[in-house]
Structure formats: C-alpha cells, structure tokens
Amino acid sequence: MNAIAWFTQFLEVLAALALAPLFLGWVNACRAWLQNRRAPSLLLPYHGIRKLFHKDAVIAANASPLFRMAPYVVFGAMVAAAAVIPSMGTGLPFRSAADAIALVGLFAIARVFMSLAAMDIGTAFGTLGARREMMVGFLAEPALLMIIFVASLLSATTALPLISERLAVQAPALYPSLAFTAVAFTMVLLAENARIPVDNPATHLELTMIHEAMLLEYSARHLALMEWAAALKLFNYACIGFALFVPWGASLGEAGVLALAISIPALAAKLAIAGVWLALLETVSAKLRVFRAPEFMATAFMFAVLGLLVHLLLGA
C-alpha cells in the first residue's frame, strides 16, 4: 500500500507540472471560442516555455541576487503546494508536511518574493505591479483562509487531503455554507490568478497590468519559470477547489490501484469542466477598475464569512 501512496504522490506532482500549461491553454482556447475567435493551439503555453528556455537571459546591471533567486523560489513554492493538494488521491505521504493554512503560507511566500523581485530593479511599472499585487493579495488571503476554516469546521481537520476525504464520504446534504464558500473561492481564484475581473492576462497596456507588470524585467529561463509557476498556481487553485467542493472521484485514503486509475480520468474531466467554467466567467464579466478590486475582494470575504456564520448558526 505504501508504495501506491508514494506513487500517487509522485504522479500528482508530475501531473501538476505537466498538465498546468495544458490547463492554461485549455482555458485560453475556451475563451477564444466563446469570443468567436480562432483558438490558439492548446500546446501554445508549452511552446512558449520551451522557446524561453532556449534563449539567453538578460539581467539588469543593478539586479540583486534576490532578482535571480525569485523565479526558483516561486516555482519551488508552487511545486511544494502541488505536493500537498489532493488532486488524485488523498492518502499522500506529504499530507502531514503542510496543512491548508501552511498552503496559504506557501502562496504568500511566492507572492512576497515575486513582489520583491519586481521592486528590485526599480522600474516604475515593476513597483506599481508589486504594490497592486500586494493590495489584491492582502485582501484575498483572509478570504481564502475563511474558506478553509469553513471546510475545516465541517470536517474537523485542517489537513487538505483529510478535509477532502471527509467531505467526500459525508452523507449528501444541502450545505449553504459550502455553497457560499464556493462562490467566495471562485472569486479568490479569479483575483489570485490575475484573471479578468481583477487583472487581464492578455493585456499589453502597462497601466492596467498587475501580474504582467511584475514580470516585465524577466527574460529567458527566469521568465519561463515564472510563467510556468503562474500556470501551476492556476492548476493548484483549481485542484484546491476540487478538493473542497467536488471531492468525488479522487482515490480515498489507502485505496488501491483501481481507485487511482479512476481518479485520473476524473481529474481530467473536472479540469475540462473547470476550464470551460472559468472561460465563461471571464467572458461574461468586464475588467474592474483597479480601485474597484477591493470591493470585489470584500465581496469574496463577505461570502466566506457568511458561510462561516451560517455554518455556526444553522450547523449546515
């Protein structure tokens, strides 16, 4: 059994690394179809990353070691996060390494390093992007924590794989608290991954950028790692969403090879549907002014806290 658990762990991280750009490509393709454009190739993110790895890196003369280090830290944090998120199975050997709160911390490390690196060179746009990123981040983080607290209260644990396992075996019932937190989570996902209502991933206008503005100074392998990390982040968030709100299909606990074999197409199906859903949300909503972003995040926080309160009062 232990061998299977380790195999699941290994497979999960590998799948996250390999599938994250594909998921990003899928979301972009769906968006293009919904907007009546011809879709770019699903493999475009892979080509982009490969191209960047083959280029020579150019680094500003006044860059500190932090600037070179940041892409590796960000990428490492995302891979570590992928290791504790139960995308395929919940019996992960790493699950005692970090609970859901530490997971939020991992995302915070990535954000802090990215922002510091953006400010490191001292260009105006980098600083602007970093400040905006921190503004969105400090509003999104409490909302994400609240969401996790609701799920933790429902399942009496803070370890994400265990939460997912207990929610999956629970008797089917109406949970208004989970419904509210699901809405909150969707909003946090959109904000944290620089998707449309808060940031536009396809923008070329520096004044409206948040995430892209922080990467302006990066090139070649550093940029490739940063973009791969961004794709991984989206993938990780999607998998957290599955773990909390659609935990069915993943192999539970010490289940055997068969459950693992079922969980792979289940994950693929969930990702495909999530991609369409994300693209739909992004197509029907307009980008908010930057100063409206706190309102958006406050609404997400409100939903999460409302879920918590409803759970405490109604026990549902």
Add this chain to the structure above:
Amino acid sequence: MQDTPFDLQLLNACAAILLLLSFAMLAQRRTVALVNLLALQGFMLFVATMLLAWRTGQNHLYVSAGLTLVLKVIALPWLLHMLIKRLQVQWDTEPLLNVPGTMLIGLVTVVFAFGLAQPIAELASTATRNSLGIALAVILLAFITMITRRKAMSQVVGFLSMENGLFFGAMSATYGMPMIVEFGVALDVLVAMLVLGVFFFQIREQFDSLDLHHLESLKEDQ
C-alpha cells in the same frame, strides 16, 4: 447535520439565501436592481413559508404564504416599478459609502444578531428556531441599508426588507403570527406603500429630486 431531514435542510438554505439577499441589497447601487432584489427576497420568503406549512401541517401558513406571494412578490415590486417609471428614476444610482466598510459593518451586525438571538432561540420550541438569528440579522441589515441610503426610493425598499425580516422572525419563532395580525400588517404595508408613493411625488415637486438630504435642513436656516 446528517440526521437533519431534507425539508429542514431546504428551509435552512432558504434562510441562508435570505441573508445573502440582504447583503446584496446593502451593496447594490441601482434602484431598479434593488427593487428586483426585494421581489426575490419576498419570493424566498414565500418558498420558506410554503415549506414550513407543508412540514408542520399548519394550514394558516398556506394563507400567509399566499399573502406573501401576492403582496411582496407581485404587488409591491410592481407598484415600485410603476413609481420608478412615473418618476423617471430608472437609471438612478447612489454614491454609496465605501462598500468594503459597509460589508464589514454588516458582518459585525450579523454576528451581533446571532449572539442576541441565541438565548431567545433556546426558549422557542419550533424546528426552525435557529433561523431566528438570521431573521434578526435581516432586520438589522435592512436598518443599515436605510441608514446608508439617501434616496427616498432605496429607503422604502429598506423598510420593506425590514418587514420581510420581521415576518421571517415571527415564522421561525412561533410558526407565524395570528391570522388577524398578519392581515393587519399586510394591509399596513400596502397602505404605507401607497402613502409613500404620494410622498415621492410631493418630495420631487418641492425639491426636484428624491434625495432626502434636502429634507434635513430647516427653512429658516437658509
């Protein structure tokens, strides 16, 4: 939670949605959307009353559900929409105070309401007594809506939303008020609405707007 029967789960979900709609009203800028939210809140109230009537077998609850449907889902929103059209304020928006701040105050109010309702709910013997906190929260949130708004129309919507909360509170604490009281309240709300409708026209006649801050200053001061 596992042993909660399904109809009670549905009732809890209705209560949760009522609370959510109150928050939506708190954050809504456009008057027309505010009226639609009020109609939706009335509809959730209707669903909750029907469910409760079906669950407890109390026949008078069917009557009050019907009253809710006719009055709060159809008549009052229709009247408000008519007024909005006649006053030509379809595109009216309000500059709200800072939305995140209002939301936070709303959340604190909900916690306060829940704390306040807990000892009262212990005394009630109904299956829905947990919803009492939500009813109180809906009332207080409607208060905040009225306090933060300056347009007459939004204040009236806040007032009606408060009435919804009171009705829900009575329903969850004691399975509804006596029929005669319910009829009286329904009539009161309807008449109040008609009188306020006349007031709207008078206010606009005098001040050329429905903004109530014109009413705050006395004539002698100017």
